Amino acid sequence: MRSSRPALLVTGLLVCAVHSIVDAENSSAASLIHDDEMTVCATPRSNTLAIPAGFHRPFFKTPDNGRKRSTSSALIVVKAFRMDAAPVTRAQYLSFVCRHPEWRKSKIKALFAEAAYLADWAADLDPGRERMQEPVTHVSWFAARAYCAARKARLPTVIEWERVAGTGPSDRSVERQSTSAGGAPFRFAMGRPAADLRDTAIVVGGIWEWNADFNSALASGSGAGSGSTLFCGDGYRSADAGDYAAFLRYALRSSLRANYTLKNLGFRCAQEESP
C-alpha cells in the first residue's frame, strides 16, 4: 500500500489532466487510459436514476407539511427527481479533490470538516488503490454538498432519500447486526429500496448517507428540536413506532453536525429532473 502512494499521487495528478480531457472530449479519453485505477478515475460521472414521482409516508408526524397542528401521518407526494444509483465512490471523490484543491485533506478549512476528514486516505490524492470503488466516507456535509454542487447537483432531502430507501424492514426478526464476514453493521437500518425501485440499479444499505436537511430531521413539532421528545416521546410521534430501522437512522442524523466526518457516513447526489 505504502509503496503505491507515489504511483497514486501521479495517478491523482493525472486524474486532473484526464478529467479536463474528459470534459473536453467526453468518453473518448477513456481509451487513452490503460491502468485500472486510471480507468476508474477517468469515468467519474455518476450513474443517475430517474426517480418517478411517488408517495411517501413521513416517519414523523410533524405539522410542517402545510397542516398546522397536524399529527397526521398521511402520505405526501414526492416530486420526480434524479438521484445517484449508488453512493459517491472514493474514485469519484478523488476526481473532485483533483479539480478542487481546497477540499483536499491537507487544505480543508477546519470550519468545514473535523480532523477525521478523509482519515482513511493515505494522502491528498491517495484513497488506496484497492478501495477506489468503495463509497467515500469520513466526509463532512459541507464537503458532500460542495461535491454535488460541482456536479451541478445537490444532496437529496431527507424526504427524498427516505422515499427512495427508507422502506422499513420486511421481517423484523432477521435484521443482521453482525459485523462479521465484512457485512456492514446495522445494514438493516441503512436503507432498503422502495417497492417501485426494486427493479432498478439502485444501491442502498451499506453506509449512512448525508441529507441536505439532516439537521431538521428530528425537529419536534415546536421546531425547536427539543431532544426530550426524541428519546422516549418519539414513539407516539412516529408513523410506525415499530420501524426501529427508521429510528436508528433518524437518531443518527440528529446526532450530526455539518462538519462531522464519520467512518461510515457517505453521501450521494440528487438533482432536479431534466426538463
Added chain:
Amino acid sequence: MHAATHTGRVPLNLSYGSEGAMIHRLWSLPLIVSTALYAHAAVPCRAVDSARPARLIERIVGEERAATAAAPNVPPPITRRHATKVRLDIEVREHTKMLSDGVSYTYWTFGENTPANFIRVREGDLIETRFSNHPDNSLAHNIDFHAATGPGGGGEASFIAPGHSVTFAWRAMAPGLYLYHCVAPPAGLHITNGMYGLMLVEPKAGMPKVDREYFIVQGEFYTDAPFGTPGHRSVSLEKALKEQPDYVVFNGHVGALMGDGALRAKVGESVRLYVGNAGPSLLSSFHIVGEIFDNVYGEGGSGVTQHNVQSTLVPVGGSAMVEFVADVAGHYTLVDHSMFRAFNKGAMGTLEIAGPSRSDIFPGKLSESVYNPGTHLQRTGAVPSVATSTIADMVATATLEHGKQVYSTLCADCHQADGEGVPGAIPPLAHSESLMPDPQRAVRVLLQGLSEPITVDGKEYRGVMPKLPLSDHDIAAVLSYVRNAFGNTGSSITPEDVERARASLEGMSGQDEKVAIDRP
C-alpha cells in the same frame, strides 16, 4: 466503618456470640442512618412539600476520579465528608461478546461489559461526565442517569455521534441506588442490547457498614432463535415488541454468577446486594433460595422499608438493596422467582457461603427411609362422592385401557388378540363360561401361574402358563379387560381383590401351595 465515624454511633455487632448466639440482624441501623441524614442538613430546611426538606447545594471541594468497579464488585465506601467534583469517563462500544456458551451477540456497552461498571458517588457530588462514542461505532448514543435531576437525566446533553465525545455535568442530589442507561431512539433496543449500569449515591453519612457488597443487574435479550441456539444471534424486534425474551440474565450473560463467577461470603458476614433491573420489559422478583433478607431498601431508595423479606420486587428501570447475614454455610441460588426465566432463560446465579455448619439454625437432614404406602391411584373407593358416576366412568375407562395394553403385551401372543386362544393348545378367553363365574380363580392363576391340565368349556388343555411379573394394579386391569372384552360381560376386578387373593395365597404358603383350580 464510616457510618460509625460519621454518626458517632457504634454499628451493630454483626458477629455471633459463642453459644446459643442470637442472630443479629441489621434492624436498628436504618434509624441511625435516617437520623444522621437529616442531622447533616445543617441549615433549617424550608419544606418544598410536607415530605421532603429542601436540599442544600453543598460547596464543591476538590475533584477526583469516579470510584468504579466491574461486576459483580462494588467500589469501597466513600469516606469523604464533603461534596466534590467527580470526573467520570464512559466510552460506548458496539462489539461482539458471548451471550451464552456458543452464542454470540452484538452488545452495545458502556465500557467493556454489560452491565457497565458500578459507580459510587456521594450525595451532593457534582458528576462531570465525559461521554465518548467510539469512532468504530455505527450509531448515535447517549446516557440517562436516573440519579440526575434534570432533562432526560442527561439524555439530551449527552446525545452524540460516533467518533465524538461530550462532557456534561450534573448534581447527585438524592441518595439511593440508581440505574443508568442509554435512551437514544429506539431506547428499548439500546437497553436490551446491554447499555446499562448502576450508580450508588451514598448518603452524606454513608451506608451502614457491611462485610461484603456485590451488585447484580437483570436484563433481557430478544434473539432470532430460541435460547441456547448456537451461533451469532441478532435481535428480534418481533419478540421485543411482544416482550417475550429468549434470555433473562443476571449481569449480562448466561452464567455470569455461576461457577467461578459465584458470589462468595463467609458464615457470620453481613452482605449487601445492590440489585438493578434494566428490563426493558420484565419485573423481577428477586429471591435467594434459602435466605431471608434482613433489610430491604425498597426500590433502591435511601431507607430500609421492610425486614424479613423472601422476595423483593425490582421494577424495570429501578433497583433494590437487600441485606442479610450469611448464617448457614452452603450453596445458595439467586433467581428471579418467575421460575421459567430462572430455569429456562438464564435468570440464575450462585452465592457460596463458606464456614462452619450451624446445626442450631439448620440441623438439616436427620434420617432417610423408604416410604411406600401403596398406590393411591385407581382406587375408585377413594374418589370423592361428588360426581362419582363421571369419575368412576373415567377410572373404569382408564383401567380397561390399561388392561388392554397389558393384554396385548403379555397375553395376546398365546391367547390371541381376539381371545380365541389356539385350539388344542391354548384355552380361549372369549365367550368363556369357565372364566366368568369365579373371578378369584383367574386372579389366582395370574398370581401363581398354571402347570396342571385344565378343562375349559369341555376341552382339556395341558399347556403351562407362567407366573407373570404383574402388579396388583396390572392384574386387576387386565382381568377387568378380559372380563369385558371378546364378548364377555362381567364385573371388574379391583386391585384390592388381587391384594386379598395374594394375602390369602401367602397365608396358605405353609401348606401345599398348589392352587385349587375348580374343574368343571
